[in-house]
Amino acid sequence: MTALQIIPFSPPRIDQKIIDAVTETLKSGWITTGPKTKVFEKMLTAYGGHQSTLCLNSASAGLELILRWLGVGPGDEVIVPAYTYAATANVVIHCGARPIFVDSGEDLNIDIRSVRKAITTRTKVIMPVDIAGLPCDYDALNALIREAEILKIFSPSSEPQSQLGRILLLSDAAHSLGGWYKGNRVGSLADVTVYSFHAVKNLTTAEGGAVCLNLPLPFNNEDVYMHLNAKSLHGQNKDALAKFQVGNWRYDIIEAGYKCNMTDIQAAMGIVELERYDDDMLPARQQIFTHYTSLFEGKKWAQLPEYESSDRRSSYHVFALRIHNITEMQRDDIIQAIFGSGVSVNVHFVPLPMMSFYKEQGWDMAQFPVAYDNYSREISLPVYYDLNADLVERVARTVINAVEEILDRK
């Protein structure tokens, strides 16, 4: 018997082009934040259609820098979905503020009516997450934060909050680089949008993230960029590249900042990946989504994810299959059977109110019935550049066998 090839969940695309770009950077004499990072930032700004981009070592750092720039702290509230990765809420805790969880909709994204109900005089930020790569309803979110009743109760407690005069819309776009909503690309749909380039994301720099600035007047997005850039480098008013210029050694510390800059080694990977993202990566992922959809379409038990409509288009990040009428335990049994046949799957996500830390903060999953229902019936299937049609068919066959075996046991 030949050994079964295990199908991984989401390996990075590391080909000769990436290896060459990294090698060239290593040999160039400049490996930390420098010319490559600045090029990557310019490319991302043109790509997303927003005003300015700051690259960092993670999306988490980007979300936290923005909260700190806005002066979010003790006594403040930030509305986040219950159904997301821990980073979204943990950064709020880091700042001493309180994440307020809200329920999801059928499309897995934050439910707008629940967001409205959660708004108080303490709300400073709404942080929607484009789950699986599908953009949230940004027209509804942008309209909500500008409603007269909601503007009236907004109580600023910092200079940027007063300048904005309303709740900030901060999009966690860790999944959705390249997604579209009503003719605009993710990056320009909210006041600030944060991408992740973590190893499992669509575009990876091993670790990395970017803050896309799209703030309205009176903000100058270039000034905010300079401020955040210093904040990401210990509050130093010159970065390493600027200091490297002959005779330009003296610098000042304007605040006790953090250390979360991107290196040029990471940016070198990002440049290669972004150059081929629209013509190569996204079509490959779209093909996989379409193929899975055709293979599951005839199955009555299969609830297929939304990824394209007239209003919005996914970045095809996670193929979130749900199974109708099963319990959380049956889902876990199905996953076990799939793994037993050599296919790696995942669950996006275990909702945060189910996690020990957030339970101890008083959250109860019973308050989020839709998020629980979505989570308890969800299985994320492998999607990655090198997953060819034969492998997609093997995954689908494996999933179908596992589901039908467990359903037959009833």
Ligand SMILES: *Cc1c(COP(=O)(O)O)cnc(C)c1O
């Ligand atoms: C991956 C992820 C993040 C964090 O990204 P990092 O770059 O690892 O900090 C944040 N939010 C969501 C929804 C994610 O999936």
